[in-house]
Amino acid sequence: MENIISEPIVVMPVERKDGTCSLRLCLNQGELTPGMMKRVMEVMVKYGLSALRATTGQRMNLEGIPKDRLEAVVADIGGSVDKAPPSTAVCPGATLCKFGKQATRELGDRLLAAVKENGPYPFKVKSGISGCGMGCGLSFIRDVGLVGGAKGWDVRFGGSARDKAGPGLLLGSGLDDEQALQLVGKALAFYRENGKKRERTSAMLRRLGEKALREAL
Numbered sequence: 410m411e412n413i414i415s416e417p418i419v420v421m422p423v424e425r426k427d428g429t430c431s432l433r434l435c436l437n438q439g440e441l442t443p444g445m446m447k448r449v450m451e452v453m454v455k456y457g458l459s460a461l462r463a464t465t466g467q468r469m470n471l472e473g474i475p476k477d478r479l480e481a482v483v484a485d486i487g488g489s490v491d492k493a494p495p496s497t498a499v500c501p502g503a504t505l506c507k508f509g510k511q512a513t514r515e516l517g518d519r520l521l522a523a524v525k526e527n528g529p530y531p532f533k534v535k536s537g538i539s540g541c542g543m544g545c546g547l548s549f550i551r552d553v554g555l556v557g558g559a560k561g562w563d564v565r566f567g568g569s570a571r572d573k574a575g576p577g578l579l580l581g582s583g584l585d586d587e588q589a590l591q592l593v594g595k596a597l598a599f600y601r602e603n604g605k606k607r608e609r610t611s612a613m614l615r616r617l618g619e620k621a622l623r624e625a626l
């Protein structure tokens with residue numbers, strides 16, 4: 410442990426129903442470096458915190474922080490933001506997974522950059538990238554999803570995991586990285602221009618119809 414340099418982490422404070430607070434660690438692709446883990450351990454030991462839990466969005470929550478110690482914990486862990494920046498759910502992909510058809514990590518970063526660049530949007534945009542049709546990167550049920558196949562990427566748009574859950578529309582198949590990102594950009598531009606305030610992509614497509622999107626692309 411001595412040779413590991415402790416690294417600061419950006420966090421988003423969240424109030425809990427029991428009067429405590431948690432800190433959402435703003436991780437990229439769910440990754441914690443040794444330096445980040447060291448910082449978390451130092452903070453947990455110092456303040457007697459007992460739980461670090463994974464979120465569904467590939468982040469971590471540091472739980473059980475008394476409100477009156479929140480400021481001190483935030484200062485010790487690194488710094489805070491009011492709103493966590495968007496992230497992309499990314500599976501290990503072909504580089505690591507024996508089922509993978511396409512590598513995901515690098516394109517996952519580019520997908521996230523494309524989501525950020527094309528905003529602001531009427532409401533949140535969740536994205537995911539999976540190296541094969543198993544969809545471990547939640548690609549089918551995200552607003553924007555890329556799914557790796559033997560011949561390239563499938564692009565899906567308008568998926569949802571909410572009450573009217575379902576996979577996104579298949580907008581293109583067998584695409585290379587550039588083609589996939591270009592199509593994502595066009596679909597996001599359509600959402601930016603046509604979505605109503607606080608309307609997710611899936612609700613917009615139900616309202617306007619699939620044809621309107623396909624014609625615009």
Ligand code: SF4
Pocket residue numbers: 500501502503506507508509510539540541542543544545546
């Ligand atoms: S989606 Fe495919 S490549 Fe990605 S982790 Fe799941 S099985 Fe592996």
